[in-house]
Structures are given as C-alpha cells and as structure tokens.
Amino acid sequence: DLIRKGLTRGSLVKIPLGHRSELGLVEAIDVPSEVPDARLRFIQSLEQPFPVVTNDLIQLADWIQKYYATELDAIFEIMIPGAVRKGMQIQQRKALQLKQSLSPDALAALAKRAPQQAKLYQFIAEQPPSEKRTRQDILNQLKISPSSAESLIQKGILEDCLLTVSRDAYMDGLAQGEQVEAQEISLTEEQAACVASIRTALAKQSFQRILLHGVTGSGKTEVYIEAMNTVLAAGGSVIYLVPEVALTPQTVSRLRARLENETNGPVVVWHSHLNDGERYDAWHAIATGKSRVVVGARSAVFAPLKNLRLIIVDEEHEPAYKQDETPRYHGRDVAVYRALINQAVCLLGSATPSLESLYNAQQGKYELLQLTKRIDHRQLPTIHLVDMKRENSKAKGSAIFSVYLAELMRQRFEKGEQTILFLNRRGYDASLHCPDCGHVAMCDHCDLSLTHHRRDKAIRCHLCGHEEPVPTTCPKCRSPKIIYRGSGTQKIEDLAAKIVPGARVVRIDADTMGKKNLFREVLGDFRRGRIDVLVGTQMIAKGLDFPNVTLVGLLDADISMHLPDFRAAERTFQLLVQVAGRAGRGDRAGEVVVQTSLPHAPPILYARQQDFHGFAEEELANRKEFNYPPFRHLIHHLFRGKNPEKVAFFAQQWTQHLEAEWLPLYPGIEIRGPAPCPIEKIKDHYRFQIWYFVPNVTPVIGKLQELRKAFKWDRDIIEVLDVDAVGLI
Ligand code: ADP
Ligand code: ZN
Ligand code: ZN
Secondary structure: OOOOOOOOOOOEEEEEEOOEEEEEEOOOOOOOOOOOOOOOOOOOEEEEOOOOOOHHHHHHHHHHHHHOOOOHHHHHHHHOOHHHHOOOOOOEEEEEEEOOOOOHHHHHHHHHHOHHHHHHHHHHHHOOHHHOOOHHHHHHHHOOOHHHHHHHHHOOOEEEEEEEOOOOOOOOHHHHOOOOOOOOOOOOHHHHHHHHHHHHHHHOOOOEEEEEEEOOOOOHHHHHHHHHHHHHHOOOEEEEEOOHHHOOHHHHHHHHHHHOOOOOOOEEEEOOOOOHHHHHHHHHHHHOOOOOEEEEOHHHHHOOOOOEEEEEEEOOOOHHHEOOOOOOOEHHHHHHHHHHHHOOEEEEEEOOOOHHHHHHHHOOOOEEEEEOOOHHHOOOOEEEEEEHHHHHHHHOOOOOOOHHHHHHHHHHHHHOOEEEEEEOHHHHOOEEEOOOOOOEOEOOOOOOEOEEEOOOOEEEOOOOOOEEEOOOOOOOOOOOOOEEEOOOHHHHHHHHHHHOOOOOEEEEOHHHHHOHHHHHHHHHHHHOOOOOEEEEEHHHHOOOOOOOEEEEEEOOOOHHHOOOOOOHHHHHHHHHHHHHOOOOOOOOOOEEEEEEOOOOOHHHHHHHOOOHHHHHHHHHHHHHHOOOOOOOEEEEEEEEEOOHHHHHHHHHHHHHHHHHHOHHHOOOOEEEEEEEEEEEEEOOEEEEEEEEEEOOHHHHHHHHHHHHHHOOOOOOOEEEEEEOOOOOO
16 A cells, blocks of 8 residues: 555655654565564554655765764754655645636627636636646636636536645745846856866766866856756756855846756755745655756755756855754765765865865866956956054044045945945954953853843843843943943944945844845845945855945954964955955946955955965965865864863863774874863853864774764763864854
8 A cells, every 4th residue: 555655765654663653764665475574563654755865865874974973863854854754745725627618609608697607717718737826816816706616616617626836935025026037148268168178077977076266256157057957958957055145036036047947847945944835845846856956055965856967066165064063064075975976076166165175176186177257357356455453543442444445435325336344243243341340241151252232232142142131330340331342233334324424224144134034125125226335244245246336345354364263364365255256246346445453464465366376375385284174184072061170081081092092093193182172161061172183084983983982971071073173163
C-alpha cells in the first residue's frame, strides 16, 4: 500500500521507536516473500513520498558529519526543513473547470434564463489554463452567487477540480513595484570570455572549480545568468547562493525576469524569512522537479535538486556563509564538496575573493577568470580618505561627520543626487559613560558594555538581551553628568538631517531588517527617489544597485581593523571595496569618502587604489609568516562554564591530553592556548579557547573527535568545536 502511495528510497516516514514515534528516512526497500520477523514493526505513516534527501545529499551529510565533527541528525534537520518534517502539504483550493461545452444556441438560451450562470460559463470557458484561479476568487470578482456555480455543476456543464495555490514570498503587492523588464543584453568581450570558459567547464561533465574575480559593477551577475541558462537549457539544475542580505526584491525580480521561461520553469527563492507555507511550496517545487533553479542563502546549498550541474557562490568571501551554530558548516566549502560528489561545476565569484580561494587559484586548484572593467567603461569611484584625528582636533571633540563629507552631502542634495552612509555597526553602539569617575555601564552577565536605546529609554546588552532603565546618575559616584559615548545609529540619522536641511534621511538597521516588508518599502522608496540619504550598517552594502547614488560615506573604517581576528585587515579591505562599489553605478561618476584615524593602514591604501592583488600579496605574506589560513586550517575549540577556574582547569587538562595522544600522531599540528576568549564572559559563562593549526582537516579530525568523545568532561563544562572558524568573539 505504501509503495502504491509512492514510497521510495529517501521518503520521509513515521516509525515507532519504543513507545514514541520518530521520523525516519527510507534507506532501502525490500518486499519480503515470507512472513517477516515478528520483531519488525510497521511504518506508521508516509509523511512525504518523494525523496526528501537525494542520494548525493546523503553522501554530503556523511562528509559534513566527519569534516565538521558534528552529528548526523543536526545536519538532516537543516537539509529537511521544519515545514517538511511537520508533514505539511501543498495548499489546494477548489476551482472550476469545463466539463461540457455549450453550443452558441444553448448559451444564448442560458443567458436569457440565467444570466449569472452564462457569465460564469463564459469566464471559465475562456480562461487560459495557465491563469487558473480559485472558485472563490472568480465568484468574488464576477459577483456571482455560489448557487449559480452549483447549478452549472448539477447540469454537468462545469465540474469541481483542485488548484494548487503556491505561496510565494515575492508575489505580493509590494513585489509588483519592483518588477524589472527583461532587457536584451549583449555581453562585453570580457564577459563573453568568462561565459565561454564556464561553458567549456560545464561541457566536461566533471568536477571543476572556477573563481570569478570581477570588480564591482563589472557584470558578474550577467555571467552567472548566462551560465545558469546554459545548464537549464540542457536539462540540468542549478543552485545560486548569495548572502541573505543580498536577496533584495530587486535581485530576485531581475533573476526571475531573465531565467523563468517555458523550458527553465520557475525560480525558487530560499531564505530564512520564509514562513512554513512558503518554505514548503518552495521545497516541494524542488523535490518534485518542477523547479530546477534555486536562488538562496546558505542553506539552499542543500536543495534536493536532481541532475545538479552547477553551483554558484556569489560574494564567496562573505563570512555569513559560515553557520555559527551546530552544524557549523561553511556554505561555500559545502558547495564545493557537493559539486565534487555530482561531478559538477562550482563557480565562486567576488569583487574581493577570500584569500583562501585566491590561494587555491594560485595553486592551480581553481581556474581564475577576471572581469577588470566596469560595464560601459564606468569609472570606479574616487575614494577620498579623511583623517579623523585631524577632524577631531579641529572639532575639539569627537567629530562624527568630517567637514568634507558634510559639504559633499549638501552638494549632492542640491543636485538631486542620492547619498548612502555606512556605519560600521560595532562602533555605533552608544555606551553609557561617566565623565567624573570613568564608569562605563557594563552587562552584569557579559564582558561587554551596554548599548543605549534612546527610543525605549533603556540600556541593553547585545549578547544576552539583558536590559536596564537608563540611570539618571552614575551608579558608582552618583554624578548626574553621566553621558552617552559613541554614537547610535539614531543619532547619526538625526545629525545627517541637520547637516543637510530639508533632506529626507532614513535609517536601515537591525530593527528594519527584521521586518521584511519594511526593509523592502525603504529600498523601494529610495529607488523612487523619495529618500535623499540612506543610513545603514555595512550589512546592507551587498547587492544594492541604485544608479542615482553618487556619494557614499563610510563613517568609521577603523573598527573592523581593531577586531581581535587575524582576518581584520582582509575584512577592512573587503568592506571598503564593497562600500565603494555602491557609488557611481549610473551614468555619473561616484565619489566615496572614507573616514579613518589610520589613513596609512595598508588595507585602506590598497582599497583606495582598488588594488586587490597588491593587497592579497602583502596579506598572504603576513599569513604565511604566522601560519594562518590559507596556509593552515584553523579549528577553534571553545570551553565555557560558570566557574572560571574550572573552565581553565579543564581546558588545560584537555590540552595536555592532546599533547600526549594527538600531536605525536600528526607532527604538522600546532596547538595554541588555552587562553581566555576576547570576550571573556557571555551570559554568565566564562570562556576559554584553544586553536589547532592543522595542515589539512580530513586526516586529523577523526582522531580529535574520537579523543573528545572519550575524554571525561565535567557536566559544568560546555565545549564546542568549530572547524574553519570565522569571525569569533
Ligand atoms: P556585479 O555583479 O559585477 O556588481 P552586475 O552584474 O550587477 O555587476 O552589473 C552591473 C550593472 O550593469 C547591472 O545594472 C547590469 O544590468 C548591467 N550590465 C551587466 N552586463 C551588461 C552588459 N553586457 N551590457 C549592458 N549592461 C550590463
Ligand atoms: Zn561616576
Ligand atoms: Zn549580557
């Protein structure tokens, strides 16, 4: 019976396990000829008949489990979305279809006797099959009573049917305003050369890795689109990964306009803000083969597509591809491995490739393709550096806007051109500070200062959410002079409005980003010119393409340089290039103002010259000297617990254990630590870390995991392993 319902390898079923029932995946099907063993139990129900994970995903899960030293069920929980596990189904509504056509005479007679019925009949008869609508929808529109429909059904003229109603996050009213026309584009010479190389790689039907390095605005997306069309036309399927924040309605609409047609089928969009219905429909379209192209954030790399020929990872350098909770996989690296399993092409693209990928290209592992010019010979924007140390002494205090930036903002406003201001988020958390005794309001539970939120008159911890009312006097010395130091995003917004009187200034921050529609509305207003100055964190720097933006200001370039992270210089360089890339995308040249107190720092100077290779060469030399990636892989081991002595003790014990048991087996390994983490306490937990520097993960991780599982840990100690860790605190 189950087989009749479609049970197959990979189906999701409910099975009894002791007294509970659990979800299970069908591994193999065997129909016994004899009475089965009495201990065998029956499958309770078939939750999803189609394979919820494809064969290649099972292999992929196995690799992730080993490489990232994690658990299989955590991986399947990501591969199989909650909506699918919950047994959700596609949404079907009642619709009407024609059962028997009426002759013109019969129709005329009907129109006389029952005009409503005739009207409904005509509507259904003329409805094109691709534009089917629900019964309710049609009755509402034509203002026809349900009884007319019933009569036609009784007469055998119409019949009931079911219509699948797809739930699509990008098909609502707001999306209409963002539609773009599919314009015919002829590729530039550079683009055409890249496309040709990618086609050659695709034709080999084997595992190929390509790194596309293209300056901002050089038309990388066009190259991706051509590559995707090639695959789709040949019947294959594609995954196109972008950082979540780059999935703007504009991007989605552009891709849909260029990719959706009769052969290619619909484009599925996949990100973390989908509700269960939307997610289920998206997944269903992929799992049933209705869709062969998925555009999405990190977890879209697990889309159960068949005949996967190409995986594109745009902005491959983005730290957001690393998941910061279990399983801590890197979306880009998983994409490469999935391409290997499928003997497919993996195309990584960026204006500022990660040094890991660049190094792989230099080693000949990746083919390197380049787009060196902007489309239409548009100039890369001019980058001005403003020394904020001087501005501060001029302003006799801490200046937020330099005189130069303020002047350019006013000029832009007068010319009717737009400005984007970027804040480096961490630096714009306003803390509470007492000028008399130096007291800074700190979180009681974390090693972090509290951030002032003016709107709700509270100070809040960004790590644990702890909240206090704003004190009127210093809690330590009772001074009433307690003030806010740093400048919150709200303050920047107010200041910008003062600098350019009359300008409409709007801010995008975490609160706006959380509300999907609000974010889209703001971007829509900006595009239509209803906003003059857009203020946001660098989070929004991805993928914004507004031709009327001719000025971009980066208020503080320094903060990313002070991060306790060996990638700080790389992040600073990437940030500057990315931010600068938002300017001058239309006909007019763009200008960028970078405010910094370190105008001579190498990443800033190289970014100013848009010299990626110069930067990479210098930075690779630094990395080599200290054995940092890409020359070694880093595995981070975090230990935390309420008792700092105990945490330190266990970290120490473990290190000694490793030095005795692990190191001698693999002489290439180096252990650094244990040491306190840069943020020593979060949520009342004290934190210690160890770094393992290893030449390659695969040969050494299995033994590490084995030792870890056998070690006698204490219940009070939580330890977390993070392979190829990115951006830690
Ligand atoms: P990137 O992804 O490298 O930043 P895009 O692919 O977004 O660049 O291209 C930048 C702009 O140039 C887009 O508006 C795009 O439509 C346009 N464009 C890209 N290629 C061409 C081309 N060959 N001819 C005309 N316009 C193009
Ligand atoms: Zn004080
Ligand atoms: Zn806290």
